Amino acid sequence: MNEGKLTKGQYRTLKSNLAELPELQSGAASFISPSRSGSGSPSSERSIGFNVSALDYSMGKELLGLLHKYEALIRRGRTLTPPALLKREATVEKEVAATVSFHLAHLEWTVQQDWVEEFAGLIKEVHSKGLSVTKKFIEKTRRIPCPTEACNKKLSIDIERLMENIKCLGCHGEWTVLRLIQLALTNPDKEFLLDIETICLWLGDTEKNIIKVIKANDIKKKSGLYNIKEIINARVA
Numbered sequence: 001m002n003e004g005k006l007t008k009g010q011y012r013t014l015k016s017n018l019a020e021l022p023e024l025q026s027g028a029a030s031f032i033s034p035s036r037s038g039s040g041s042p043s044s045e046r047s048i049g050f051n052v053s054a055l056d057y058s059m060g061k062e063l064l065g066l067l068h069k070y071e072a073l074i075r076r077g078r079t080l081t082p083p084a085l086l087k088r089e090a091t092v093e094k095e096v097a098a099t100v101s102f103h104l105a106h107l108e109w110t111v112q113q114d115w116v117e118e119f120a121g122l123i124k125e126v127h128s129k130g131l132s133v134t135k136k137f138i139e140k141t142r143r144i145p146c147p148t149e150a151c152n153k154k155l156s157i158d159i160e161r162l163m164e165n166i167k168c169l170g171c172h173g174e175w176t177v178l179r180l181i182q183l184a185l186t187n188p189d190k191e192f193l194l195d196i197e198t199i200c201l202w203l204g205d206t207e208k209n210i211i212k213v214i215k216a217n218d219i220k221k222k223s224g225l226y227n228i229k230e231i232i233n234a235r236v237a
C-alpha cells in the first residue's frame with residue numbers, strides 16, 4: 001500500500017468510499033421508484049411523496065460532476081485520452097461505475113498529488129450524503145408500531161422480504177411482514193403511516209392509482225407518509 005500524501009487511515013477511507021459509490025448511487029434509485037426496475041428516469045409524478053434527495057442522488061449529477069472533474073485532471077496529468085474523446089456510457093449507473101474504476105485504477109498516482117486531500121474530503125462528503133439518503137429514508141418510512149396491545153416498540157419492516165419473520169425486541173412477538181401489516185390494519189388504536197411504495201405493494205395497486213385516491217379524498221400527508229387505513233377506507237367508499 002502506498003498512501004502517498006495521505007495517512008494510512010485516510011487512504012483506506014478514500015479507497016472504500018470510492019468503491020462504495022456505485023452501490024450507493026444505484027441503491028438510491030430503489031428509494032424513489034416503486035417498480036425497482038431501475039430503468040427510465042423518474043417522472044415528476046413519482047416524486048410526489050417520495051424521497052427527493054434520493055432522486056437527486058440517483059440521478060448522479062453531483063456525484064458524476066465531482067468524479068469527472070478529477071478524472072479529467074488525472075487524464076491531463078498522466079496524458080491519457082482526454083474525456084472529450086471518450087464514449088459516454090448508456091446509463092448513470094454505468095457512468096458512475098466507469099469513472100469509479102478509473103479512479104481506483106489510478107489511486108496510487110492520485111495520492112501523490114497536492115490536491116489529494118481535498119479530493120478525499122469531497123469524496124467523503126458525497127459518500128456520506130449517499131449513506132444518509134438511503135438510511136434516513138429507511139428509518140423514516142419502514143417502521144410501524146408493534147401490534148401487541150401494551151407494546152410501544154416500533155418494528156422495522158423490509159418490504160422486499162414480505163414473508164420473512166420480524167421479531168419485536170420489546171414483547172418478543174414474531175410475525176411475517178404481511179401478517180404484521182394485517183394485524184396493524186385491524187387495530188383501531190394504532191395509526192399506521194407508510195410511504196407510497198409500501199402502500200402500493202401492500203394494496204397491490206399502482207402508484208398512479210394510489211395518488212389519485214390521495215388527491216380525490218384529500219388524504220393528509222404526515223411527515224412524508226400516509227395513513228394506510230385512510231387510503232383503504234377511501235378506496236372502499
Ligand SMILES: [Zn+2]
Pocket residue numbers: 146147148151152153168169170171172173
Ligand atoms: Zn412488541
